[in-house]
Amino acid sequence: MSKDTPDTSSFKKPEQRFFGRRKSHALSDRKQSLMDDLLPSISVNLPEGDAAFDPVSLFPAAKKIWLEIGFGKGEHMAWQAERNPDVGFIGCEPYINGTVGLLSKIDEEGIDNIRVYADDARHVIWKLPDASVDRVFLLHPDPWRKRRHARRRFVNKHNLDDLARIIRPGGELRVGTDHAGYREWTAIQMSHRDDFVWQAERPSDWRIRPDDWCETRYEAKSLREGRPAVYFRYKRV
Numbered sequence: 001m002s003k004d005t006p007d008t009s010s011f012k013k014p015e016q017r018f019f020g021r022r023k024s025h026a027l028s029d030r031k032q033s034l035m036d037d038l039l040p041s042i043s044v045n046l047p048e049g050d051a052a053f054d055p056v057s058l059f060p061a062a063k064k065i066w067l068e069i070g071f072g073k074g075e076h077m078a079w080q081a082e083r084n085p086d087v088g089f090i091g092c093e094p095y096i097n098g099t100v101g102l103l104s105k106i107d108e109e110g111i112d113n114i115r116v117y118a119d120d121a122r123h124v125i126w127k128l129p130d131a132s133v134d135r136v137f138l139l140h141p142d143p144w145r146k147r148r149h150a151r152r153r154f155v156n157k158h159n160l161d162d163l164a165r166i167i168r169p170g171g172e173l174r175v176g177t178d179h180a181g182y183r184e185w186t187a188i189q190m191s192h193r194d195d196f197v198w199q200a201e202r203p204s205d206w207r208i209r210p211d212d213w214c215e216t217r218y219e220a221k222s223l224r225e226g227r228p229a230v231y232f233r234y235k236r237v
Contacts, residue, residue, distance in 0.1 A: 031100045038103050038106065042106070042115050043118070046123060047127065051127075052129050053124065054132075061086075063086045064086070064135070065087070066084075066087050066088070066089050066133070066137070068089065068136075069138045069141070070121065070138070070154075071093045072139070072140070072216065074105050075105070077102060079214040081111050084113075087134075089114045090116075090117065091114060092117045092119070099116060102114070131168040136167060137174050137176075139216065140178065141154045143179035153185060155189050170236065173236065174231070176231050177230060178229040190232070190234060196235065198233070213231060
């Protein structure tokens with residue numbers, strides 16, 4: 001490679017870049033200590049090479065494994081983990097400030113059934129064995145509002161193929177969004193598939209938040225600003 005030729009080895013295709021910057025502001029001493037001390041003890045360490053990653057090894061007593069893609073500040077994951085102690089949760093979040101938000105909740109509430117991968121969720125998905133996950137959450141993903149960026153949305157054929165592989169038959173994919181464009185995009189993308197069935201039978205099934213789906217700070221803000229969310233639930237068949 002000449003000195004004038006850029007190194008493209010770390011470049012990603014547009015459809016592979018679904019999140020932007022990883023850190024927004026400096027961490028307090030307490031938050032930094034959580035990153036230094038707590039995170040290593042609950043981090044997901046993926047095997048190298050072609051070796052598969054067995055999630056059961058993280059939760060020997062768990063009856064089910066649930067995965068959250070981009071957990072934000074962790075409100076939903078912490079809420080679910082406290083109410084489902086027999087479920088092992090794997091949360092993936094590339095944003096440092098989001099990860100430390102979840103760590104604070106884990107530390108304060110003494111939650112012990114969450115493991116964290118502080119990077120791209122697809123690294124975990126690609127390593128998971130077939131039919132190894134019972135439920136996947138994708139809540140308020142980046143909508144990539146510009147038309148030319150639409151292919152960067154997480155809901156696309158390639159990622160859905162991967163999710164179909166790891167979700168057990170009878171398992172569930174949940175997608176929540178307050179963005180009208182992403183709502184339509186998701187409905188269209190999922191309508192092309194025969195390995196997921198939409199569980200809605202009436203408008204209220206996707207317009208009203210189910211009892212086992214908590215409201216997050218982000219969702220509350222979107223409602224105040226006049227952007228009601230939708231709640232898609234798809235069964236893996």
